Each structure stands twice: as C-alpha cells, then as structure tokens.
Amino acid sequence: MDVPHDAPPGARPTNRPRPPRGRLLGLDAVRALAIVGMVYMHVSPTGWLSPAPARDAPAALEWVEHAVSGRSMSLFVLMAGISVALMTGGPVPLDGDRLTTARKRLAIRAAMLLLISLCVDQLSGMNLSILEFYAVWLLVLIPLVRLRPGTLVAAAGVLGAALPVFCFVVLNYGRTWAISPMNTAGAEPAFGLTLLLNPQDWLAKLHQLLIGGGFQTPYAIPLLLAGLAIGRLDLRSPAVRGKMAGCGALLVAVGWLVSWVALVPLGAGRALAAMMESAGGPMVQPWASVLTLPPHQLYALSIPMAPMMIGVGLLLLAGLLTLLERPGWQRALRPLTAAGSLALTWYAAHQVFIERVAGDPPYAFTLFAGMAVFAFVVSPLWLRWIRRGPLEWLVHRVVVMVAPDRTAAARHKAA
Secondary structure (H helix, E strand, O other): OOOOOOOOOOOOOOOOOOOOOOOOHHHHHHHHHHHHHHHHHHHOOOEOOOOOOHHHOOHHHHHHHHHHOOHHHHHHHHHHHHHHHHHOOOOOOOOHHHHHHHHHHHHHHHHHHHHHHHHHHHHHOOOOOHHHHHHHHHHHHHHHOOOOHHHHHHHHHHHHHHHHHHHHHHHHHOHHHHOOOOOOOOOOOOOHHHHHHOHHHHHHHHHHHHOHHHHHHHHHHHHHHHHHHHOOOOOOOHHHHHHHHHHHHHHHHHHHHHHHHHHOOOOHHHHHHHHHHOOOOOOOOOHHHHHOOOOOOOHHHOOOHHHHHHHHHHHHHHHHHHHOOOHHHHHHOHHHHHHHHOHHHHHHHHHHHHHHOOOOOOOEHHHHHHHHHHHHHHHHHHHHHOOOOHHHHHHHHHHHHHOOOHHHHHHHHHO
16 A cells, blocks of 8 residues: 555666656545545444434434445455556556566565554454455456456456346345355354464355455455556646546436436336335345446445546546645545555554444444544645555565565666
C-alpha cells in the first residue's frame, strides 16, 4: 500500500518521454476514500449519537451503507492493481534484472502483508481480513506484469462476465463446495498467528481465500487486471485523464442501464421479491439477477458491478489527479491524501480498535466520525516528521533489505 508513484526507468532504452517524478496525490486520495468507506462498512452505524437496533437505523445511514457496501472494497482492489503497475515501471514497464527485482519485491510484500494480517487477526479475534486477500492478489499479479494494457483490458472483460456466473452457480447450486473445508481433525481451522503452527489448516485457509469470504477473489480478478492496465497509462497526461473520464462515465451509465433492464423489463426485481417472500425450501435466485447491481444482488454475483466500479474509479482518478496538481487543492485535501498514504496502518489499526476497544455492536455514527477525524488529523502531522506510516515503513524496510535494487546501486557507484 505504500507505493512510490514515480515510475522508475526501465532497463532497455526508450524514446518515450519520461513523466516528471513525484507522488501522484490523486491515487492517495482515492485510496483514502476506499479505506474510509471500508471503515464505515465495518462500523455500520445504526444511530447518529447513540446506537439503535438495526431496524430503527435512520434512512440516511442506511442509504450510505448501501452506497459504500462492496463499492469501497472495489476501489481498494482497483488501486491494488494500479499500485502493482507503478511498482513495476508504470507507463514504461521494467525488464531484465530490474523486473526480476520488482517481482521479488512484490512476493516479499505479499508475505509481509500476510504476516501483518495474521497479527491483526490475532489481536482483533477476527478470522479473516482483506489484507490476507491482498497478499494473494499480489502473488496473482506477479506473472502478469508484462502483459500489454490491451491484453489486460480484454482479459478483465472476459473474466468480468464469466466469474460472476461461476459465483452464481456455486452459491445457488453448490453451496457446500463454497464453504471452506474443516481441517483434518474436523474442527474449525486456526486463525491468526496460530495458523502458522497448524499446517493441517493451510489448505482450508487457501480454499477460503480463493473461493470463500464472499467470493472476494473471483470478484477482484477483473478489477486487479483493469487496475494493472490503468497503471500502465501516463496518468500525468491531461489527454489520458480526459479519456479516462469519458470511459468511466460510459461504464457507469452502461452498468446502471443493464441493471435497470434486468430489474424491470426482464422481471428480476419481481422474481427476487417473490423469492424473499416464499417460505421454506432452498432459495435459488433467478438467473436474470446476475445482471443486477447491489443491493439487489451480491456484488460478486453481479456482472455489471465490476465494470461500473472501474468506471467510478476512472472518474475519481481523472478528477482527483487533475485537482491535486493545484497547490491550493493540495493544501485543502492534505488530510485526505496523507491518510491515503498511511492506508495500511489505518486499515490494520481500525480493525483492532473496533474489535478490542469499541465494544460490541451496534455502533453509533459518532464512532465512525471520530475514527475518520483522528486519521485525517494525525496523518499529515505524522508525515511532517516521518516519510512513511509505521506499517508502511516496516514493509518497505524488509522489502529493501531482502531484495535490494542492485542495478540502481551499480549505476550510482559508477556515477
């Protein structure tokens, strides 16, 4: 999550002009929005000043939860693909020894994120966090970093249509297969750091990461590929940003239109309502519902969901990248961009805080607001003294020590 946004030069010579170095603050801003949305989803406030029963939650809070549910995680995944692209050269992909080093660093980063995630699980008492999925996704992308943007977009399109159908079939006709298997002793698998000491549970954990957890990995793959393709663009170019905004608006419009057609003319809305009202028996969803957007369908079982969220991401990136080139907006949005650059630290911290400090749910909106304000205030203050967040610094130090950039060191020595 701590990603240098200045794309390093490739090993082979190129006539393409190099973009100016410097951090792309728009990426940090989008990353911060994703983290804030995920925090809101985990708090799930049911009252403004004090918690209330879920059925009595204010309509405004319910609307916000519907708006961010699944969508904030989608932005988070899309940013993961963009980050991998930037770590492997950005618009000028690395090759040779530098590409080998970058791949090693991605593998080490994945191992570190898995270890951090297990620590978070241990401290919070949770069985699974998004950081474990993130580690797996980094490994998935390592062999794909040399693919051309066109190939990545085509693959994202095909898988974006095929994988929701796969998830739909599994959920409706093979639910027992989707459930993570027990360990060899027939008990629930271990979690947290104890998982490292129980190899009999590793297969169950891998099954959970690939298929379980709400089908997060099948849903994430098209977003990861699209993010990798976006990260290969010249994100500093106004012309490229204009095209990103146009494509984003088109994807959002098409996604909404497909969902409306499925809900109304194709009758998916009526069929889903009838299914919910039926008593007893297995609840098999109508096939037309795979064309609808949440909350009518689970995000991983919705064909238009990933394309629409790619469109939302393109619109946010195009707007915020442009806005944050201006010094005035850089100062105004400094709390947001600073929080985005500490995304790993804040995500891990909020999980532990909710589970160990906040008490049992339900929660009030004030809990979410206090957490968000704390992150926005502390982040810029922290970055005034230290370049990276605590966990970002730890990951960076381990990555650099284990896989140093020997080609850069050789060039520096020669100079």
